[in-house]
Amino acid sequence: MLEQTKQYVTWQEGDTHHKALWISQSNYEPPSRIVIVDDSTTAGEAYRLANAGTSMLWRGDFQNAKQLLQALQRRIDRAEERKKNKENKLANKSAKDAANDIPNLFHKNRQAQSQRARLLSRLILQLDENFVSKLRRAPDVSAACTAAFGKITEPCVLSFRDLQGALGAAQWREKGVPIKELGLSIYPHYGVFAPTRQEYVQLLLDAPLPSPCEVAYDIGTGTGLLAIILAKRGIKQVIASDINPSALACAKDNLDRLKLTDVQLQQVDLFPKQVPKANLIVCNPPWLPAKPSSPLEYAVYDPNSAMLRGFLKGISQYLAENGEAWLILSDLAEHLNLRSRDELLGWIDDAGLTVKYRLDTQPTHGKSHDENDPLYVARSAEVTSLWCLIRAI
Numbered sequence: 001m002l003e004q005t006k007q008y009v010t011w012q013e014g015d016t017h018h019k020a021l022w023i024s025q026s027n028y029e030p031p032s033r034i035v036i037v038d039d040s041t042t043a044g045e046a047y048r049l050a051n052a053g054t055s056m057l058w059r060g061d062f063q064n065a066k067q068l069l070q071a072l073q074r075r076i077d078r079a080e081e082r083k084k085n086k087e088n089k090l091a092n093k094s095a096k097d098a099a100n101d102i103p104n105l106f107h108k109n110r111q112a113q114s115q116r117a118r119l120l121s122r123l124i125l126q127l128d129e130n131f132v133s134k135l136r137r138a139p140d141v142s143a144a145c146t147a148a149f150g151k152i153t154e155p156c157v158l159s160f161r162d163l164q165g166a167l168g169a170a171q172w173r174e175k176g177v178p179i180k181e182l183g184l185s186i187y188p189h190y191g192v193f194a195p196t197r198q199e200y201v202q203l204l205l206d207a208p209l210p211s212p213c214e215v216a217y218d219i220g221t222g223t224g225l226l227a228i229i230l231a232k233r234g235i236k237q238v239i240a241s242d243i244n245p246s247a248l249a250c251a252k253d254n255l256d257r258l259k260l261t262d263v264q265l266q267q268v269d270l271f272p273k274q275v276p277k278a279n280l281i282v283c284n285p286p287w288l289p290a291k292p293s294s295p296l297e298y299a300v301y302d303p304n305s306a307m308l309r310g311f312l313k314g315i316s317q318y319l320a321e322n323g324e325a326w327l328i329l330s331d332l333a334e335h336l337n338l339r340s341r342d343e344l345l346g347w348i349d350d351a352g353l354t355v356k357y358r359l360d361t362q363p364t365h366g367k368s369h370d371e372n373d374p375l376y377v378a379r380s381a382e383v384t385s386l387w388c389l390i391r392a393i
C-alpha cells in the first residue's frame with residue numbers, strides 16, 4: 001500500500017455491516033453515504049445520486065458498470081455545457097468572447113474537470129485482498145492494481161475511475177511509448193509522467209553538448225527519458241533525480257531494459273547530493289503554475305512555479321566551470337496568463353544566469369490541434385523551448 005495512512009470505508013448491506021480499506025488516488029475522503037446499485041440503475045438515477053454526494057457501490061455486471069460510467073460522463077458533459085452557455089448569456093458574452101477570456105477559461109476548465117472527476121468517482125466497487133473482483137464478467141485486475149496501489153492484505157473499495165486508471169497504466173507499462181527519434185520505447189509506470197508529448201526530445205538531440213561534458217544531471221527524471229538521451233549522447237556520468245519514488249523505480253526499470261546501468265538515481269528534492277559538479281544540468285519541470293488536484297497531477301502542475309524557481313536558483317551552485325543548464329519549458333502558462341515571459345527572465349537573471357541560446361519547437365500532440373478543446377486558443381499558440389542557460393559573467 002502507498003505510504004499514506006490507511007483509511008476505511010464502512011457501509012450497511014441488508015443486515016450486514018461491512019468495512020474495507022479505502023483507496024483513492026485523488027486522496028478523496030472515504031464516502032460517508034453509500035447505496036448499493038446494480039444493472040437496474042439508470043444513468044439518470046446515478047447522476048442524481050452522484051450530484052447529491054452519494055457513492056454507489058456496484059453489485060451488477062462489471063462490463064455494465066463501464067457503460068454506466070460512460071453514460072454518467074455524457075450527462076456531466078451536457079450539464080457542464082448548459083452551465084457554460086447560461087453563464088455566458090448572463091455575462092452577455094458571445095461564444096467567441098468567452099473563448100478569448102483565457103485566464104477565466106483555464107480556471108473554469110479546471111474546476112469543471114475536478115467536479116467531473118469527483119462525480120465520476122462516486123461509482124465504486126469492492127475487490128478482495130488480492131484485488132480480485134467477484135462481479136460478473138470482471139476481468140483480472142489484480143496485477144494492474146498491485147502495480148498501481150501496492151500490495152494489500154484486506155478487501156478494499158475504490159472508484160471504477162481509479163481502477164480504469166490502473167488498467168490504463170498497466171497497458172502503457174506493457175506496450176511502452178515509442179520514442180521514434182531514439183528508436184526505442186519507454187515504459188511508464190502508474191503515477192509517473194508518461195512522455196506522450198515528445199516534441200522536446202528532438203531539442204535535446206539537437207542542442208550541442210558543452211565542452212567538456214563528463215558529468216550531467218537530469219532533475220525530475222520521471223521515466224528516465226532525458227537521462228537516457230544524455231547517456232546515449234555519450235555522457236559518461238549521468239545522475240538523475242526525482243522527488244517521487246515511483247518515478248525512480250520507473251526510471252530504473254527503463255534504464256535496466258536499455259542496459260544503461262551506469263546512470264545513478266537519487267530520490268531528492270531537485271539537485272543530487274555528494275556528486276561532482278555538472279557540466280550539463282537538464283530539467284523538464286511541470287509547466288503550469290497551479291495547484292495539482294491529485295498526486296497524479298504533480299508532473300504537470302507546479303504550485304507557484306516552486307520547482308522551476310528552485311531549479312533556476314540552484315544551478316550556479318551545482319554547475320562546473322563553462323557548464324550549461326538546459327531548461328525545457330512550454331510557454332502554455334504564458335498564453336494562459338499564469339506566468340509572464342518577464343517573470344521567467346527575471347528569475348533567470350536573479351539566479352545569476354543568462355540565456356546563451358534558445359531552441360523552439362511546436363507541440364504536435366492532439367490537444368494542440370483540437371478546436372473543440374476549451375483552451376484551444378492558448379494551446380494552438382504553445383511553443384516548447386530548450387533554454388540554454390549559463391552563468392552571467
Ligand SMILES: C[S@@+](CC[C@H](N)C(=O)[O-])C[C@H]1O[C@@H](n2cnc3c(N)ncnc32)[C@H](O)[C@@H]1O
Binds near residue numbers: 221247268
Ligand atoms: C514534467 S515531468 C518530466 C519527466 C521527465 N524528465 C520527462 O521529460 O519526461 C516533471 C518531473 O519532475 C518531478 N519533480 C517535481 N518536483 C520535483 C522536485 N522538487 N525535485 C525533483 N523532482 C521533482 C516529477 O515527479 C516529475 O517526474
